[in-house]
Amino acid sequence: MIELDDFSYAYPTGSRPALRSLRLAVPAGQLCGVVGPSGAGKSTFAHALAGFIPHALGGETAGRVVVGGRTVADTPLPDLVRDVGLVLQNPFNQISGVKFTVREELAFGLENLGVPQEEMVRRVDAVLAELRIEGLADRSPYQLSGGQQQLVALGSVLVMRPSVLVLDEPTSQLDPVGSGQVFDAVRALHRAGVTIVLVEHKLERLAEIADRVLVLRHGEVALDGPPATVLADPRLADWGVAGTRYTAAARLARERGLWPEDRDLPVTLDAAVAGFRAVTGGVESR
Amino acid sequence: MTVGFYQHRESSVHRLNPLTKLTLAVAVVIAAFAVPLTWWPAALFLVVLVPAVLAARVPARFAALTVKFVGPLLVAVFLVQGLFFPGEGAELARLGPISVKAEGLAFAAQTATRLLVLIGAFLFLLLTTHPGVLMNAMVQRGLPPNISYVVSATLQIVPAFRERAQHILRAQQARGMATGGGLRRRIGVLLPLIGPLALGALTEVEERAVAMEARAFGATGRRTSLMPVPDTTAQRLARWGLAAFAAATIVANALGVFA
Amino acid sequence: MIRIDSLVYRYPTGVTALDGVSLRVEPGERVALIGRNGAGKTTLARHLNGILRPTAGSVHVDGWDTAEHTVAELAAKVGYLFQNPDEQLFARTVAEEVAFGPRNLGYPGDRRARLVRRALEDTRLTGLEEVHPYQLSLAERKRVALAAVLAMDTPILVLDEPTTGADHAGVRDVAAAVSELAGRGRTVLAVTHDMDFCAENFDRIVVLAGGRIVRDGSPDEVFRAGADLAQAGVEPPQLMRLSEALGWSRPATTVDAFVDRLASR
Ligand SMILES: Nc1ncnc2c1ncn2[C@@H]1O[C@H](COP(=O)(O)OP(=O)(O)OP(=O)(O)O)[C@@H](O)[C@H]1O
Ligand SMILES: Nc1ncnc2c1ncn2[C@@H]1O[C@H](COP(=O)(O)OP(=O)(O)OP(=O)(O)O)[C@@H](O)[C@H]1O
Ligand SMILES: [Mg+2]
Ligand SMILES: [Mg+2]
Numbered sequence: 169m170i171e172l173d174d175f176s177y178a179y180p181t182g183s184r185p186a187l188r189s190l191r192l193a194v195p196a197g198q199l200c201g202v203v204g205p206s207g208a209g210k211s212t213f214a215h216a217l218a219g220f221i222p223h224a225l226g227g228e229t230a231g232r233v234v235v236g237g238r239t240v241a242d243t244p245l246p247d248l249v250r251d252v253g254l255v256l257q258n259p260f261n262q263i264s265g266v267k268f269t270v271r272e273e274l275a276f277g278l279e280n281l282g283v284p285q286e287e288m289v290r291r292v293d294a295v296l297a298e299l300r301i302e303g304l305a306d307r308s309p310y311q312l313s314g315g316q317q318q319l320v321a322l323g324s325v326l327v328m329r330p331s332v333l334v335l336d337e338p339t340s341q342l343d344p345v346g347s348g349q350v351f352d353a354v355r356a357l358h359r360a361g362v363t364i365v366l367v368e369h370k371l372e373r374l375a376e377i378a379d380r381v382l383v384l385r386h387g388e389v390a391l392d393g394p395p396a397t398v399l400a401d402p403r404l405a406d407w408g409v410a411g412t413r414y415t416a417a418a419r420l421a422r423e424r425g426l427w428p429e430d431r432d433l434p435v436t437l438d439a440a441v442a443g444f445r446a447v448t449g450g451v452e453s454r
Numbered sequence: 455m456t457v458g459f460y461q462h463r464e465s466s467v468h469r470l471n472p473l474t475k476l477t478l479a480v481a482v483v484i485a486a487f488a489v490p491l492t493w494w495p496a497a498l499f500l501v502v503l504v505p506a507v508l509a510a511r512v513p514a515r516f517a518a519l520t521v522k523f524v525g526p527l528l529v530a531v532f533l534v535q536g537l538f539f540p541g542e543g544a545e546l547a548r549l550g551p552i553s554v555k556a557e558g559l560a561f562a563a564q565t566a567t568r569l570l571v572l573i574g575a576f577l578f579l580l581l582t583t584h585p586g587v588l589m590n591a592m593v594q595r596g597l598p599p600n601i602s603y604v605v606s607a608t609l610q611i612v613p614a615f616r617e618r619a620q621h622i623l624r625a626q627q628a629r630g631m632a633t634g635g636g637l638r639r640r641i642g643v644l645l646p647l648i649g650p651l652a653l654g655a656l657t658e659v660e661e662r663a664v665a666m667e668a669r670a671f672g673a674t675g676r677r678t679s680l681m682p683v684p685d686t687t688a689q690r691l692a693r694w695g696l697a698a699f700a701a702a703t704i705v706a707n708a709l710g711v712f713a
Numbered sequence: 714m715i716r717i718d719s720l721v722y723r724y725p726t727g728v729t730a731l732d733g734v735s736l737r738v739e740p741g742e743r744v745a746l747i748g749r750n751g752a753g754k755t756t757l758a759r760h761l762n763g764i765l766r767p768t769a770g771s772v773h774v775d776g777w778d779t780a781e782h783t784v785a786e787l788a789a790k791v792g793y794l795f796q797n798p799d800e801q802l803f804a805r806t807v808a809e810e811v812a813f814g815p816r817n818l819g820y821p822g823d824r825r826a827r828l829v830r831r832a833l834e835d836t837r838l839t840g841l842e843e844v845h846p847y848q849l850s851l852a853e854r855k856r857v858a859l860a861a862v863l864a865m866d867t868p869i870l871v872l873d874e875p876t877t878g879a880d881h882a883g884v885r886d887v888a889a890a891v892s893e894l895a896g897r898g899r900t901v902l903a904v905t906h907d908m909d910f911c912a913e914n915f916d917r918i919v920v921l922a923g924g925r926i927v928r929d930g931s932p933d934e935v936f937r938a939g940a941d942l943a944q945a946g947v948e949p950p951q952l953m954r955l956s957e958a959l960g961w962s963r964p965a966t967t968v969d970a971f972v973d974r975l976a977s978r
Contacts, residue, residue, distance in 0.1 A: 280671050448975070624784070
């Protein structure tokens with residue numbers, strides 16, 4: 169579905185490339201997590217998938233990005249956004265500024281796509297319910313808390329039902345319960361067959377839903393594989409990525425001889441519970 | 455970004471189709487400039503704009519903004535036109551090389567009231583019309599969305615800058631920069647604002663353009679609307695009437711009716 | 714020291730964001746403010762440096778009533794990190810941005826230079842002094858914003874989501890700064906959604922829900938509130954959930970404590 173073919177990119181004012189010779193493919197329907205330290209190029213990567221690089225941001229590119237069989241650089245942005253949805257890292261910038269209420273803000277993209285009115289109302293209501301922001305429907309999108317605004321920004325893209333969804337830290341300002349709801353929504357989309365690229369720092373949640381995790385570092389892929397392997401990699405901390413507390417606890421336990429050398433380190437709560445039960449001789453030991 | 459000068463009220467004027475208000479504003483301005491009678495622009499202002507603003511329940515804001523925008527212009531017009539009017543005419547008073555002539559004053563009054571109508575008409579439109587609704591109405595009439603956006607964004611530029619300026623000012627105060635006080639102080643405060651303002655506003659505009667695109671803003675083809683802007687036959691007729699009225703003033707002037 | 718008495722705040726739109734909040738925070742205390750999106754955390758934080766004024770009730774910082782002082786005056790007492798860095802940054806370079814506060818506060822040149830250098834080091838921005846903030850990634854911009862607040866060297870710091878989007882090193886920087894500041898007797902109030910960060914670095918946690926304080930205590934006490942907690946939009950940190958799932962009677966909040974307890978079984 170998504171293919172990067174030796175793709176590099178430098179910002180117009182950047183002194184060094186933000187993305188370097190990326191080669192990778194995300195098959196249709198995959199949920200691909202992206203992690204990495206600040207400045208690694210995660211947001212730049214997201215912009216490149218959605219076509220904002222090169223169409224909107226200028227700068228220099230080499231190689232190509234192909235999404236849904238179309239070369240991004242050769243496809244006009246309006247055609248691309250019918251298939252690819254991008255949720256920006258800073259929700260404040262996603263608000264259109266031309267709508268008076270959250271409800272209208274959510275409908276903005278659908279209006280542009282010419283979706284019939286009844287269908288539009290149905291979809292907007294569904295997103296309001298899914299993200300539990302019905303109570304905000306008639307508020308101005310500017311008179312919201314940061315987290316509320318982030319939910320609106322996310323909803324404004326979800327409502328367009330793109331077949332490829334690129335999410336740049338969509339839960340960074342959400343409370344734990346709200347984050348959980350967003351992860352549930354993402355999981356549901358994944359089940360429905362949407363191809364998803366999810367930049368995220370909440371590794372313990374990412375581990376539960378991702379098929380695969382990429383670690384970006386200095387604009388390059390430093391690691392790529394299933395979450396259980398990638399997120400337990402001992403090099404993550406050196407690269408500026410905090411593993412989960414579950415992994416950290418198991419690693420420390422192993423150093424102190426409390427966790428068998430040959431047992432994988434857990435990255436999710438379930439795996440940690442099973443693992444620690446086993447080492448303490450609990451019921452689940454095998 | 456903000457929603458501009460827009461003041462939300464429950465009023466029949468607010469419920470009008472934005473195009474009707476736009477037509478009204480443009481027609482009144484054309485009429486004010488087409489007819490060379492001294493009392494005419496003032497009459498338009500009092501008979502058309504003032505009642506419209508009262509009906510829209512925004513008189514206080516309208517008055518405040520009108521004074522703010524027209525005030526300095528009025529002073530300039532009277533100084534230049536009133537005191538230095540070059541034409542012939544009876545001299546009312548003289549002060550060295552400066553002579554105050556009746557014609558000069560009349561001309562100044564006319565220019566000033568025309569400006570009053572110009573600014574008043576657009577303030578009326580902006581105060582009672584949400585820029586998004588105006589944009590919607592224009593798109594519905596088949597205007598390309600980009601043009602509609604430019605129009606509605608232009609209407610918002612001043613408030614957007616004002617908003618950004620407020621943000622910056624607040625951020626600067628939060629780090630100990632004192633404001634207020636005398637004029638020099640105020641100018642001193644504004645200077646550090648200018649750079650960040652231009653830059654911040656530009657970056658913001660760029661990011662927002664990206665965000666708009668992400669929501670298919672540039673898509674071609676038919677558009678729909680969640681809340682179609684209501685229009686009525688009466689309003690459609692009124693718009694034609696207003697256009698005819700504006701055209702009539704131009705024609706009448708060309709034919710020398712007012713000469 | 715922070716003293717908030719029966720604070721009520723209503724936005725001009727009619728939303729009551731704070732509905733009778735009373736809170737005292739002593740010098741040297743590290744307090745985390747948590748709660749659901751829209752609970753009123755930012756609204757509360759903005760009262761501490763006078764950006765917002767109480768609709769009713771009062772706010773005192775270091776003995777000053779915020780109602781009687783301008784934001785600029787209050788800046789000498791309270792350093793405030795905005796939730797959205799793009800609302801806070803305005804200068805052309807990182808160095809200018811960080812030097813802005815100490816300059817306005819009238820610190821002598823050598824102290825100023827020292828504070829700026831220290832703040833840049835503590836946020837790992839050394840080397841980026843001449844970069845334009847808008848050429849940095851969002852989390853890097855948040856770091857610049859944090860450096861700008863640290864450099865003001867105020868007795869009270871109010872940090873609105875200091876670790877949002879931060880990587881491992883970024884979170885560690887904030888944690889180190891918070892503990893160092895508290896060690897020097899500064900008052901630190903941080904708004905956060907990161908439960909692990911909060912359990913590991915704060916002595917006291919205040920939970921806000923619907924504009925009221927519903928819980929106030931040590932991480933241990935607050936996170937054992939169970940169902941209440943979910944109602945307030947928050948959940949226990951990872952290790953507490955793990956220890957609970959393992960059926961431990963006394964849950965651990967940090968990795969070290971967890972492994973110690975594991976060893977003692
Ligand atoms: N507009 C820009 N102009 C120039 N350089 C930029 C611009 N935006 C980002 N950069 C640089 O490109 C690199 C990658 O930035 P990017 O925003 O992709 O990082 P990120 O991985 O998303 O980080 P974060 O976790 O902080 O969001 C960084 O070194 C950053 O300084
Ligand atoms: N400028 C504003 N005008 C009107 N209402 C506002 C404004 N800003 C916030 N609110 C409302 O006030 C309430 C409290 O908002 P606040 O920003 O304090 O929440 P918060 O706890 O900081 O949330 P978050 O975790 O999402 O940042 C919310 O209901 C919000 O919608
Ligand atoms: Mg980023
Ligand atoms: Mg907040």
